[in-house]
Amino acid sequence: xxxxxxxxxxxxxxxxxxxxxxxxxxxxxxxxxxxxxxxxxxxxxxxxxxxxxxxxxxxxxxxxxxxxxxxxxxxxxxxxxxxxxxxxxxxxxxxxxxxxxxxxxxxxxxxxxxxxxxxxxxxxxxxxxxxxxxxxxxxxxxxxxxxxxxxxxxxxxxxxxxxxxxxxxxxxxxxxxxxxxxxxxxxxxxxxxxxxxxxxxxxxxxxxxxxxxxxxxxxxxxxxxxxxxxxxxxxxxxxxxxxxxxxxxxxxxxxxxxxxxxxxxxxxxxxxxxxxxxxxxxxxxxxxxxxxxxxxxxxxxxxxxxxxxxxxxxxxxxxxxxxxxxxxxxxxxxxxxxxxxxxxxxxxxxxxxxxxxxxxxxxxxxxxxxxxxxxxxxxxxxxxx
Amino acid sequence: xxxxxxxxxxxxxxxxxxxxxxxxxxxxxxxxxxxxxxxxxxxxxxxxxxxxxxxxxxxxxxxxxxxxxxxxxxxxxxxxxxxxxxxxxxxxxxxxxxxxxxxxxxxxxxxxxxxxxxxxxxxxxxxxxxxxxxxxxxxxxxxxxxxxxxxxxxxxxxxxxxxxxxxxxxxxxxxxxxxxxxxxxxxxxxxxxxxxx
Numbered sequence: 001x002x003x004x005x006x007x008x009x010x011x012x013x014x015x016x017x018x019x020x021x022x023x024x025x026x027x028x029x030x031x032x033x034x035x036x037x038x039x040x041x042x043x044x045x046x047x048x049x050x051x052x053x054x055x056x057x058x059x060x061x062x063x064x065x066x067x068x069x070x071x072x073x074x075x076x077x078x079x080x081x082x083x084x085x086x087x088x089x090x091x092x093x094x095x096x097x098x099x100x101x102x103x104x105x106x107x108x109x110x111x112x113x114x115x116x117x118x119x120x121x122x123x124x125x126x127x128x129x130x131x132x133x134x135x136x137x138x139x140x141x142x143x144x145x146x147x148x149x150x151x152x153x154x155x156x157x158x159x160x161x162x163x164x165x166x167x168x169x170x171x172x173x174x175x176x177x178x179x180x181x182x183x184x185x186x187x188x189x190x191x192x193x194x195x196x197x198x199x200x201x202x203x204x205x206x207x208x209x210x211x212x213x214x215x216x217x218x219x220x221x222x223x224x225x226x227x228x229x230x231x232x233x234x235x236x237x238x239x240x241x242x243x244x245x246x247x248x249x250x251x252x253x254x255x256x257x258x259x260x261x262x263x264x265x266x267x268x269x270x271x272x273x274x275x276x277x278x279x280x281x282x283x284x285x286x287x288x289x290x291x292x293x294x295x296x297x298x299x300x301x302x303x304x305x306x307x308x309x310x311x312x313x314x315x316x317x318x319x320x321x322x323x324x325x326x327x328x329x330x331x332x333x334x335x336x337x338x339x340x341x342x343x344x345x346x347x348x349x350x351x352x353x354x355x356x357x358x359x360x361x362x363x364x365x366x367x368x369x370x371x372x373x374x375x376x377x378x379x380x381x382x383x384x385x
Numbered sequence: 386x387x388x389x390x391x392x393x394x395x396x397x398x399x400x401x402x403x404x405x406x407x408x409x410x411x412x413x414x415x416x417x418x419x420x421x422x423x424x425x426x427x428x429x430x431x432x433x434x435x436x437x438x439x440x441x442x443x444x445x446x447x448x449x450x451x452x453x454x455x456x457x458x459x460x461x462x463x464x465x466x467x468x469x470x471x472x473x474x475x476x477x478x479x480x481x482x483x484x485x486x487x488x489x490x491x492x493x494x495x496x497x498x499x500x501x502x503x504x505x506x507x508x509x510x511x512x513x514x515x516x517x518x519x520x521x522x523x524x525x526x527x528x529x530x531x532x533x534x535x536x537x538x539x540x541x542x543x544x545x546x547x548x549x550x551x552x553x554x555x556x557x558x559x560x561x562x563x564x565x566x567x568x569x570x571x572x573x574x575x576x577x578x579x580x581x582x
Contacts, residue, residue, distance in 0.1 A: 162568030172498075172531040179497035187503070190495060193538030197531050204570060249577075 007321055009049070009352040010089065011082040016071040018044035025380045029371040031346060031353040035360045035383060036375030042356035043134070045375065046326045048079040049354055050130055051109070052092045054121040055157075058132045058326060063096060063107045080112075083128065083352070086321070090114055092124060122161060129158050129315050129323035133308045133330055141292045141300055145280040152235070152281040155311050156212045159318055166205040170276055173197035177259075181267040195259040199252040202276035206239035207248060209279060216310050220286060224313035226348075228341040230286040231306035237279035283307065298333040305330055305338075309345050322351030330355060331362035340365045391417070443514070445490030445507045447472050455479075455488060462486040464521040466514060468540065470494055470528065478526070486524075489514065494532040495539055503539065511540075516547040525553040529574075 008030050014023040019041045034042050043059075050058040051066075067077045078095030093112035111118050118124055131154075140147055156163045177194040180187070213235045220230040242251045258274045259266075266272050283292040283303045292300050308325070316322035325346070331339050343365025346353055353370075357363060360372055360383060372383040391413060399409035416424040440446070441453035448454055455461060455475075465486030469475050470493065478484050492507045515523050523544050527533035541551045557575025558564075564572070 160569060162570050165568070166570055169531045173535065176497040176531070176535070183497070185497075185502065187539075189539045189542035190497075190503070190535065192542070193495070193535035194497075194531075196538050197534050201531075201570075204573065208569070248573075 007086065007351070008084040009081055009324065009354075010084055011080075012045075012049060013078075013080045014045075014048050015076075015078040015095070016068040017048050017066060017077045017079055018068060019377050020044065020048075021068060021071075023379050025373075027354075027371055027373075029369060030350055031355065031366055031370035033360065033363045033366060033370045033372045034354060034356045034375050034380065035358065035372060036356075037358060040375045041377055042375045043328050045380075046132065046328050046354055046356060049081065049324065050132055050326055051079050051094050052081045052124075052324075053128050053130045054111075054125055058134055058328070063109050067096075085127070090127065092128060125161055129319065130326060131155075131158060131308055131311055131315070131323050132326035132328065133304060134328045135332065137304055138297065138301055138333070140304065141283075145278075148281040149277075149279055152209055152212070152279075155216070155307075156208050158311070158315060158323065159212065159215075160208055163205060163208045166201045166208065167276075170198055170201035170205055173201065174272055174275065174277060178266075178271060181263060182270065184267070191263060192256075192260060195256050198259060198272070198275055199255040202255060203239060203243070203248050203252045205276045206237055206279065207243055209237070210235055210240040210243060213281075215314055216307065219314050219317070220306065220310040225306050225309035225345055228306055228309055228338070228345040229302060231303040231310070232284045232286040232289075233307065234282040234284070235279060236282055237276070238274070239276055240279070298335060298338070301330075301333045302338050305334075305342060309349065312349055312351065316349065316351065322349050325349065325351060325353040325355075327353070327355045329357055331357055331359075334362075339363075440490075443510065444488050445472075445492060445510075446475055446488060463519055465524065466511070466520055466522075467524040467526050468511065469526050470533070474526065484524075486522075491527070491536070494527060494530070494536040496532045506536075508540075508543075512543060512547065515544055515549050520549055522550040522552060525551065527553075529556050 009027055009032075012023070012025045012027070014020040016022075023045075025045075034045060036042050047057050047059050047061070047066075056062075067075060071077070076096045076098055078093060080091060080093035082089055082091050091112070091114050093115075094109050096107075096109055111121060111124050113124060113127070137151065140151060153163065153167055173194045177191060177198065180191055180194070213233050216233055220232070223230070239251060239255060242254055246254070255274070259272065262273055284290060285295070285299065285303060290299070292303050295303065305327075308327070312322050312325055330342060334342065339362055343363060346355070346366065347369055355363065355366075355370075356375075363370065363372075373380040374383045395406070395409045395413045398404055398412055399406045401409075404412065416427065437449040438447050439449070439451055441448055441451055441456055443452050443456045446453040446455060450457065462485045465484075466489050467478065467484050467486060468489045468491055469478065470491050472490055475488050475490060478488075489511045490507060491511075493501050493505065495501060495503065495506070511523075514520060523540075525537040525540055527537050537553050541553075544551045555578045557571060557578050558567070567575070
């Protein structure tokens, strides 16, 4: 893993991005608190920062939707960030290219590292990691398991970029198998080939998920998120259970056999009833043991923040520097004790951190260290203390 | 811009792989400026190739001769067939001069989602060739994608009963690569495909 990592965000520029025609912002501190009324563009700013790492950003938006409504000119948006790293400053830029540019592709965003195309997106990922928490994630425990699985997978990707490929390969093999079963083209050798792919990629993905859960729990138990209360994560997945008792190659065999034996039932159900896509993630308060499903809205929020802080600490250990933290309205639903603990934990982590809120008072615990900014469509203004 | 002939030329060029509207315009302009040296020779080469080049009835390679120059070459090892997805893959292997046997072009990989079934691929001639008594080894050299791996699995299942040795190209360590920069999936594949040293 690369030693180089961003220590501070020095400058952020936005061009025709969401509600911003043009923005140049120079944070003066590692932690910035961005305050403004609803609709002033706080989340857009965090989304812009989240796009400086590979992926679809914190809203999972399509590239075409990021362009400012009514943007004039060529119809291209851009986001650029300047970071201070251990070996000096570096610039990461992203956006769409004007049509006709040598490597322009419709609805495809490109990266620039210090003004030149990077060798690969992995080069960007080795310089900058970002994790975020948005109000949408508060629904994680009311919604289907797929949302929790995606949340868990994002945590795994940030530490193991190869995980994305395993999950994509697994899903591709499964989608092909579902189609074959639905069309009742009973070609057992074809199905066996796809089940072999599901077994190899599914076991690799499950092992990576289980590894992340174990590392995260160990880090949280050590108090990396302190004084914020620690969460405890569980992975609910039969493949991970098998992996605890048997080597990976045996588990692949077990999954292949299970899929081959379940074809008739899977055809009727229209989906595979066994596999890595059935995994679910559970969270509980480490001290009380209360699971997230039974916890209050505020407690659930606290559990998620605990996970995000623990994960940030994990990245900091693995890569030598904390990731960029993007927290959208983290103080909502939190009581005063939790807010104070959050501020203390953020001060301890110390990486580039952007926090939004409608009310600066919620972040009084950051008063001495963070820069406070008022957000408006025209730009960011320092907020008087 | 310059009449329908030029627009049509640019439109056709822009559909070629590696070219977009901009590079198609540049190519068209270059040709139009030098019709005698660039355009007419190209036009006759295109017409000649379109008329003469056909897929080889045996292996599927593109050549003006049938059987193609590889199938017709008596110096090549006729006991080994290397199965590849496309003619481009055959060209890559020939550039490397690493395979002295024959080839078989599959014309794609199995994909239920894309509607490509075994019937859509160049499979029956492969099974006929593999079972003709001369062939001792079939090397499966498809890409390390989900569809490539599935297709190799399917082909191995069909080829083994014919009494031929079915192998597949190795996956793992790149030449000149260091272990610590490999991702987990590649490392696992390399370890799985280890061999006595």
